[in-house]
Amino acid sequence: MNRTSKEQAVAELAQKLASAKVTFLADYRGLNVDQVNKLRGELRGVSVEYLVAKNTLLKLAAKGTGAECLNDYLAGPTSIAIATGDPVAPAKVLAGFAKANAKFELKAAALDGKLLSVEDIKALSELPSREVLLAKILGSINAPASNFVGVLAAIPRSLVQVLGAIQDKKAA
Numbered sequence: 822m823n824r825t826s827k828e829q830a831v832a833e834l835a836q837k838l839a840s841a842k843v844t845f846l847a848d849y850r851g852l853n854v855d856q857v858n859k860l861r862g863e864l865r866g867v868s869v870e871y872l873v874a875k876n877t878l879l880k881l882a883a884k885g886t887g888a889e890c891l892n893d894y895l896a897g898p899t900s901i902a903i904a905t906g907d908p909v910a911p912a913k914v915l916a917g918f919a920k921a922n923a924k925f926e927l928k929a930a931a932l933d934g935k936l937l938s939v940e941d942i943k944a945l946s947e948l949p950s951r952e953v954l955l956a957k958i959l960g961s962i963n964a965p966a967s968n969f970v971g972v973l974a975a976i977p978r979s980l981v982q983v984l985g986a987i988q989d990k991k992a993a
Contacts, residue, residue: 827878834874834882843908844888844931845915845942849873849900851924860918860925867910870903887934894928907951908932916946 822830838844849857864871874882876895883889904911912930919925930937930945937945949957 830874831878831881834878835884835886837870837903838882838886838888840905841886841888841903841931842906842933843904843911844891845902845904845911846891846894846928846930847900847902847915847919848898848926848928849924850898852922856922856925860914863914863918864902864911867914868904868906869911869914871900872903873898873900888931890934890936891929891931899928909945909948909950912942912946912948916943 852860861871876899879895879899879901880892883892902911902915915927919927927939927942929939930942932945948954
């Protein structure tokens with residue numbers, strides 16, 4: 822790689838890292854091509870870019886971005902997963918892949934400039950998705966109103982039931 826291609830690679834990486842909401846680092850040593858392609862396909866399904874780059878280029882590209890806190894983990898063979906959307910979906914994919922493949926090890930992640938350990942990534946992967954959380958919030962907001970409507974509807978319903986019982990008693 823000559824200097825101009827390295828500068829171009831650093832500029833592209835810097836742009837991707839600047840727009841990333843979450844960035845994951847992993848050690849891919851020992852995985853075969855089929856396993857890496859399977860992981861790439863799973864990550865592509867959740868709109869995540871997975872790539873391998875030289876650590877020195879990653880360090881240069883990370884300057885001034887939220888991924889700068891990952892510089893201490895850039896040693897040895899390192900792959901990087903960059904997500905611009907929901908951080909839970911890629912965490913689930915990566916944690917599941919790491920559980921299924923002992924050779925694949927998560928190193929760390931950066932979420933909006935905050936460093937996440939492997940335990941934090943696993944905790945993030947256990948969270949429900951954004952859509953599920955929004956549905957739960959909406960249900961919580963909607964619960965008092967629907968309970969109030971149920972209480973208001975119970976008064977006329979009780980009156981009708983009492984009148985029906987009186988009518989049945991008189992008819993008998």
